[in-house]
Amino acid sequence: MLQYIVRRLLLTIPVLLGILVVTFLIARAIPGDPCRSALGERATDAACEAFNRRMGLDQPVPVQLAIYMRQILLEGDFGDSIRYSRPVSLLLIERLPVTLELGVSALLIAILVGIPAGILSAVRRNSKVDVAAMVGANIGVSMPVYWLGLMLAYVFSIYLKDTPLWLPPSGRLTAGVIATPFYRVWDLSIAPGTVGAQVADFLSNLVLFNSLITGQWNVFSDGIKHLILPTVALSTIPLAIIARITRSSMLDVLGAEYVRTARAKGLRERAVVLKHALRNALLPIITVVGLQTGTLFAGAVLTETIFSFSGVGRALFDAITGRDYPVIQAFTVVIAIGYVAINLIVDICYAFIDPRIKIE
């Protein structure tokens, strides 16, 4: 199994290199002048020339590509954001944790609610529970995420104002609530500027994680409160899709001959469903869960916009519309790595679940 994982990891290297090249080229294909979108429409030609020289934009495209690849692969440097004049890596450290917490919690809800709902629907097919779940799922996939987000924000922060159910409509934390990074709480001395410091910053920007391990409960509960509405909005579509695929996959499997065998053995229905059927039904479910990460990311752009989260989705949207090449490149690469990682996880899950998938 370990060998399989290692080989699968090695196979992703050419894919990642390809992604680096393709994102570089796509970013360059987006028309418009990065100088003028950074310095303003009325920047002088001289200023722009200097700007382009500084950013390396005066070089021919293949040279730019070579420099870019060398920087990323050898120095781990994604360059500076044209718009914010800051290293892209800093931007990533700031924003990726926000999207990560949002995306992971949404995916968890989608899985933890969607799969049981789908199983229940399949087992009690054509019952009231089934009909209700499937009507709900149909509405769920048809709903605009941003609309649901706005309506939730309205209901929970305006309509339910002054009730215990009130939830904040925007932001990651209430203004004034400040999370102390864990390394400062624990008085760890980390040399600034090192990889270690970057990792520490990244981890401390995971609000829930940081406040949980350091016991900053007021921050933790504030963070949870701010996360609930965006998570619910973001998880709706994946939840509905996962519930549907679980149902149809379970229905397929429940009609299989080996399920009949399991019943013929005298196994109780619960064990038939949860042991014999579910494990076989999981393959398509896992595939769909893997695919949902794409949906989640698209949803993150919209959800982050509505709930004023400064995450990767919103940053990438701003970068694309603002022609911030280094940011587009770096964030696309991060997303692509996420994709590849999830595919890897999905493949490994396959191999664990189904012995017929040969580990070669």
Add this chain to the structure above:
Amino acid sequence: MTAKTKTKRSKAQTSGSHGKGKAPLLEVQNLKTYFYTDDGVLTAVDGVDFQVAEGEVFGLVGESGCGKSVTSLSIMRLVDPPGEIVDGRILLQGEDLLAKKLAEMTRVRGRQISMIFQQPKSSLNPVFTIAEQIIEVFKIHENISDEEAKASAIELLRRVGIPDPERKANAYPHELSGGQAQRVMIAMALALRPKLLIADEPTTALDATIQAQILDLMQDLRDATDTAVILITHDLGVIAELADRVAVMYAGKIVEESDTITLFDRPLHPYTQGLMGSIPVLGEAKERLEVIPGNVPSLINLKPGCRFASRCAARQEYGLEICERVEPDLIEMEAGHKVRCWLYQEYEGHTPPLRKGGGR
């Protein structure tokens, strides 16, 4: 028409006759299993009665779609929706299985009645090893340690003729041949020495040479365990080899029932006669095998009268018109030999042309 003479028949015959006097192990009374489809109610099993004595091999024969498999699934109460047992009683040693709660029924399955199926490979769960699936039978019904269960499972595999059972126990179903898979199914079915084994087309999906091996294995195990068997097949050769008594089913009803030798010697029902004509007999030169013209009627919206009437050559030969009006009853022509046909039964104004006297 002569029955095939088989060396193995001698044993079967004796056990058949000794089973006669005892109370039946299984008694099926007026069993009706209907399927509620979009196109109407499909009367798959429509009033079936038969008895199986302890230690007896009871053959149930007929074309595909005649209801023999549904009959067997009804006994196990494994009919899937839209199918439903609508009437009848199934008495196992006097206890009505249809009156049992589902939880009680699961204690009967696998322990008192077990079942093997037509497609051995797809009847085994692809994601569990052979050993896991056999062990499960012990774990469900007996308080037994993992080690004991594993040892018993390997012993069973040895008995059903799996080579190198210690190693094969850890194999997955896709690593077995069809014949091996059926041996595993048999091992699983006989693990707890059930009183009754239902074998639904156990050899149909297997190669001819493997078929013979599996039949031999079943015969040997049956002799050793004295388990009663309901053998469901469309293959009269299999019936001749194994069965003590036979019921012939047509379109959801039993049309003829007798001990095996009598059935092969003097088939009464035109349908049975047709079946006999459609098997090749060694040493008898025939221009071509007889084929019963026409198809099994749709079991939805059946016309009144005998279900075989539209295909019946005898009806035309004798010019019977009652066949298309009234359904005949299953009447006993001689001790243990029942038939459902107007050639033999009297009715208001109808004189059966072949009353008393048996076959032609």
Add this chain to the structure above:
Amino acid sequence: MTVQDAAVPQTEVQDYRNNSLLFLTFRRLFRQRNAQVGMVILGFLVLVAIFAPALAPYDPDRSLIGIEPVEKRAGPCIHALGCPSDQPQHIMGVDGNVRDQYSRIIYGTRISLFIGFSTIGLAVVVGTLIGAVSGYVGGWVDNVIMRFMDVILAFPSFLLAIAIITVLGRGLQNALYAIAVVNIPVFARLVRSSVLSIKELEFVAASRSLGASPLRILFVRILPNAIPTLIVQATLSIGAAILEAAALSFLGLGAQPPLAEWGTMLGSERNQVFTSPHLVFFPGIAIMITVLAFNLLGDGFRDAMDPRLAQLTKR
């Protein structure tokens, strides 16, 4: 031979026709509750789109300032529900430019249906051509085309659409192209696999040996077989396309104000959700119902064509 005798084979022929796959599919489709609901809603929406001028009480693009005494972003006023009858009726309220939202929603139906059909129509045509060529020619052509389709599929489609719009520029038309492009790979793959699966079948080989031209074989013999799956996928894709187009418009990349497009309406009033929720609520509901109709119909088609699933819907 008597007349009665002649009638017998005729009914048999009728029976066979009644049992054809297409007939069964449609019969199942009409029996499916999902599909029924989808068809009813869609029919209703099409009627609304056609008769929009008759149904809308106001001009959707014209401000009511100086025409009626209504305030900016006034909430719904429905006479039947107790709104004083001396006030003008606006059943979905008035928007930030003092336009009747109900009329805008009605006209928006036209735009959304147009978006759905045009984008997916384009994607189906282009995708079919690409997939058919790819599958029929095979070899390196197939390889190159399909790898390229894989690349498109590898990106989250919504982000890809955003990137394409950034290249092409904002606006409804470019948003339509972007959505069409990101939908092409699905249809290309579908048609390709369908072509591959029947390319080698006997009846195709037979027409080839009879000297039919490859193009004729492709269009007359092979492609019709892909139509059922294409219909299912297209119906489901239309719903997704409408949803995506609305999201692009919401972000300001698609349809631009003052066009009465639901996503644009929602986007331009989103900051007013806390004070005037009706301006967000109604466009969202309109989007949802439309997408729901296509999804229900698509699911119905799929189930109707899958005999395994049809088994389970019985009773």
